[in-house]
Amino acid sequence: MSAQPIAGTAPDHVNIEIDGRALQVPKGSMIIQAADKVGISIPRFCYHHKLPIAANCRQCLVEVEMGGKPIPKPQPACATPVAEGMKVHTRSEKALHWQRDVMEFLLINHPLDCPICDQGGECELQDVSLGYGRSISRYSERKRVVADEDLGPLVATEMTRCIQCTRCVRFMSEIAGTYELGGMARGEHLEIGTYIGKTIDSELSGNIIDVCPVGALTNKVYRFQARAWELIARASIGYHDALGSNLWLHTRRGEVLRTVPRDNEAINECWLSDRDRYSHQGLYAADRAQRPLLKRDGAWIETDWDDALGVAVERLRGVRGSDIGVLVQPATSCEEGALLARLAQGLGCANIDHRLRTLDFADAPVAQPWACGVQALQTVDAALLVDCDLRSELPLVNHRLREAAKRGAKVFAVAAQRHDTHFALSEQFIAAPQALPGLLAQLARAVSELDGAPAVPEALRALLVAASVGEPMRAAAHVLRNAGKGSVLFGLQAQRHAQASWLRALAQYIAAATGAAFNAVPDGANALGLARMGALPQQAGLALDAQLAQPRKLYVVYGAEVPEDFADGGKALAALRAADCVIAFSAFASERLRELADVILPIGLTPEIDATLINLDGTLQESAAGARLPGEARAGWKVLRALGGLLDCSGFEFTELAELRAALAPQLAQQPVSGAGLSPPCAVPADGLQRIANVPIYRGDAVLRRAAALQEHALTQPVQALLHPQDALALGVHAGARVNVEGISLPVVIDAAIARGVVRIDTTYPETAALPPHGSTLNLTKA
Numbered sequence: 001m002s003a004q005p006i007a008g009t010a011p012d013h014v015n016i017e018i019d020g021r022a023l024q025v026p027k028g029s030m031i032i033q034a035a036d037k038v039g040i041s042i043p044r045f046c047y048h049h050k051l052p053i054a055a056n057c058r059q060c061l062v063e064v065e066m067g068g069k070p071i072p073k074p075q076p077a078c079a080t081p082v083a084e085g086m087k088v089h090t091r092s093e094k095a096l097h098w099q100r101d102v103m104e105f106l107l108i109n110h111p112l113d114c115p116i117c118d119q120g121g122e123c124e125l126q127d128v129s130l131g132y133g134r135s136i137s138r139y140s141e142r143k144r145v146v147a148d149e150d151l152g153p154l155v156a157t158e159m160t161r162c163i164q165c166t167r168c169v170r171f172m173s174e175i176a177g178t179y180e181l182g183g184m185a186r187g188e189h190l191e192i193g194t195y196i197g198k199t200i201d202s203e204l205s206g207n208i209i210d211v212c213p214v215g216a217l218t219n220k221v222y223r224f225q226a227r228a229w230e231l232i233a234r235a236s237i238g239y240h241d242a243l244g245s246n247l248w249l250h251t252r253r254g255e256v257l258r259t260v261p262r263d264n265e266a267i268n269e270c271w272l273s274d275r276d277r278y279s280h281q282g283l284y285a286a287d288r289a290q291r292p293l294l295k296r297d298g299a300w301i302e303t304d305w306d307d308a309l310g311v312a313v314e315r316l317r318g319v320r321g322s323d324i325g326v327l328v329q330p331a332t333s334c335e336e337g338a339l340l341a342r343l344a345q346g347l348g349c350a351n352i353d354h355r356l357r358t359l360d361f362a363d364a365p366v367a368q369p370w371a372c373g374v375q376a377l378q379t380v381d382a383a384l385l386v387d388c389d390l391r392s393e394l395p396l397v398n399h400r401l402r403e404a405a406k407r408g409a410k411v412f413a414v415a416a417q418r419h420d421t422h423f424a425l426s427e428q429f430i431a432a433p434q435a436l437p438g439l440l441a442q443l444a445r446a447v448s449e450l451d452g453a454p455a456v457p458e459a460l461r462a463l464l465v466a467a468s469v470g471e472p473m474r475a476a477a478h479v480l481r482n483a484g485k486g487s488v489l490f491g492l493q494a495q496r497h498a499q500a501s502w503l504r505a506l507a508q509y510i511a512a513a514t515g516a517a518f519n520a521v522p523d524g525a526n527a528l529g530l531a532r533m534g535a536l537p538q539q540a541g542l543a544l545d546a547q548l549a550q551p552r553k554l555y556v557v558y559g560a561e562v563p564e565d566f567a568d569g570g571k572a573l574a575a576l577r578a579a580d581c582v583i584a585f586s587a588f589a590s591e592r593l594r595e596l597a598d599v600i601l602p603i604g605l606t607p608e609i610d611a612t613l614i615n616l617d618g619t620l621q622e623s624a625a626g627a628r629l630p631g632e633a634r635a636g637w638k639v640l641r642a643l644g645g646l647l648d649c650s651g652f653e654f655t656e657l658a659e660l661r662a663a664l665a666p667q668l669a670q671q672p673v674s675g676a677g678l679s680p681p682c683a684v685p686a687d688g689l690q691r692i693a694n695v696p697i698y699r700g701d702a703v704l705r706r707a708a709a710l711q712e713h714a715l716t717q718p719v720q721a722l723l724h725p726q727d728a729l730a731l732g733v734h735a736g737a738r739v740n741v742e743g744i745s746l747p748v749v750i751d752a753a754i755a756r757g758v759v760r761i762d763t764t765y766p767e768t769a770a771l772p773p774h775g776s777t778l779n780l781t782k783a
Contacts, residue, residue, distance in 0.1 A: 119215030121228035152199035177422030234626030238276035244615030254628025282703035289602035290631025321348025325552035329559030330524020333611035341534035346649025350541025364675035367527035369618030372517030382483030388491025418753035446477035486516030738783035
């Protein structure tokens with residue numbers, strides 16, 4: 001007897017029966033989805049709940065009855081939609097027979113190398129074959145062998161193991177959006193590859209390791225290091241961008257051997273960006289600071305904590321509070337940020353800042369939670385990217401926006417270069433950095449001329465009056481205004497602009513006038529948390545720019561590298577060189593830091609300490625220490641507690657981290673507000689080319705810069721000067737030639753994605769980190 005309609009069934013649901021259980025499931029669902037919902041296990045390989053259905057492997061064959069009559073042929077559960085009155089048998093004699101037959105076919109060509117396979121112990125093929133495979137093989141012919149491809153430094157291949165489920169192909173095309181993998185040939189000759197033997201250049205490529213149900217794609221960095229049962233999983237958080245991806249650290253004897261995603265649908269779903277997955281290599285760099293270091297008579301010596309803290313206390317007591325500057329790396333935890341603010345207050349110092357890559361402080365910018373959450377971004381109808389390279393800044397947020405674009409959302413961009421978003425933009429408006437405020441003003445004026453638009457703020461009126469609006473701008477304004485749900489994404493490059501306050505005010509007006517959410521990408525993994533903890537100039541305190549322009553006698557540098565982590569690296573270098581003393585809390589003792597510092601106190605990194613971070617949605621996330629601290633390094637909050645106690649500062653009386661967290665709870669709920677000032681109008685550029693100073697995706701912080709595999713990746717290009725073809729022609733240089741910039745010789749790359757009048761020279765490289773900052777005018781000469 002077939003399942004009968006039940007009174008009260010929702011109009012968008014149907015009644016079915018699976019293994020004797022009556023269910024109501026949404027129309028359009030597949031059988032496998034309905035079964036998963038109630039915990040009925042159906043074996044599968046090609047099906048993945050986040051990927052399009054392929055129905056390749058046929059492992060999920062089930063027996064189906066309709067109208068009381070069995071369908072004679074087996075049905076793939078992943079590709080068979082439910083229907084009213086359907087009865088499904090997943091464990092009947094027929095279903096099990098079909099599933100076992102498919103399992104036998106899949107194992108015909110699979111190599112017997114489980115003992116040496118990295119997937120051993122966590123392999124879906126092993127698990128399913130245990131339940132559905134035969135104890136012996138009837139196949140005696142020679143197994144096929146497939147040549148491996150070099151997919152780059154992150155993913156290792158053993159393609160003889162591949163069962164052609166195409167999960168990796170579908171991930172690259174539908175989620176990553178790069179279409180770098182595909183199937184070649186047919187039948188038993190089908191092979192998965194990159195067609196022309198190229199590497200995979202996606203920033204999300206490591207996820208194909210997770211979706212691969214066999215050992216065909218494995219982690220090249222982790223390869224042959226350990227077995228799954230030797231590892232301990234520790235919950236942690238990604239700290240290289242403000243998304244705060246949830247992840248597991250897999251450790252053995254306290255050493256992180258690999259990182260894998262931890263499901264959180266509201267943040268990173270079940271994916272992980274490559275920089276969060278592979279950055280753990282940087283924890284074990286050769287220059288890792290393992291013992292306190294002191295500079296005595298110009299030479300560095302290792303010492304103990306009592307001696308190092310004693311010298312730090314002596315130096316801090318010997319300087320007036322106003323002569324101290326505190327510079328904080330923006331991925332620092334909330335606990336450390338709060339203690340640094342207390343330490344500064346106890347020393348009478350108001351000069352503390354974590355906005356190290358900011359140039360314009362006119363409107364006192366402070367990181368704010370997103371008005372439109374990450375999860376909601378994939379449902380927007382229109383979006384505006386203001387100098388925002390989402391693929392580099394927030395790879396998994398770029399995926400969310402791509403999902404919206406696939407559903408028909410219109411996305412516009414205003415920037416100094418064309419960014420590769422992996423989805424089609426409706427329009428891109430490109431101008432040199434110093435012309436960006438005027439370009440964005442054109443869009444703001446087009447919006448202001450729409451019916452019902454709010455009044456233009458007085459401070460912006462003159463700029464909008466001077467703007468001339470073309471038809472493409474009017475069309476973009478019309479789309480943004482009429483979108484049911486819109487978002488304005490204010491990118492890191494916009495925040496690092498010399499006139500960021502103008503760009504921010506214009507973007508906020510556009511958002512308000514079109515009813516869109518204003519989402520500024522926080523510049524740092526814990527920028528929101530540090531702002532709430534008070535790691536900002538207090539009262540008459542000096543912001544970063546003033547601290548560097550008027551060098552302090554003593555600097556406390558917490559977790560940051562100079563000059564790589566600063567917007568104006570040259571100015572930061574000069575300021576620290578001019579100081580009488582530099583006390584560095586650092587996980588690394590680089591040659592540059594040894595040159596600048598007088599005391600180096602080794603501290604732990606986020607995977608090694610208990611930490612609280614606040615992501616761009618305003619979500620507070622705690623992580624516990626997962627890895628062992630190297631040598632005599634200590635958690636930063638413990639070092640600060642000891643230092644604050646020795647200095648008799650208030651607020652350091654606690655003994656456990658839980659006490660500190662309890663005291664910080666009210667502060668964590670308070671959100672500082674940005675100001676409303678504007679920097680002086682843009683100056684007319686001098687002769688030369690304006691610099692775009694991008695921070696490469698895998699060079700954003702000290703740990704990434706030390707992750708060897710990420711530095712070998714195709715997205716980490718060698719330092720070079722990128723020019724528009726017409727600018728290169730005017731200079732008389734060609735691709736591969738060299739130009740001199742501020743005494744540095746760089747190779748030339750011709751790139752039409754760059755605006756006219758611009759040279760892109762990425763920062764954070766040793767050669768370029770101290771060059772004039774983003775938007776500066778540079779004079780290039782032929783080498």
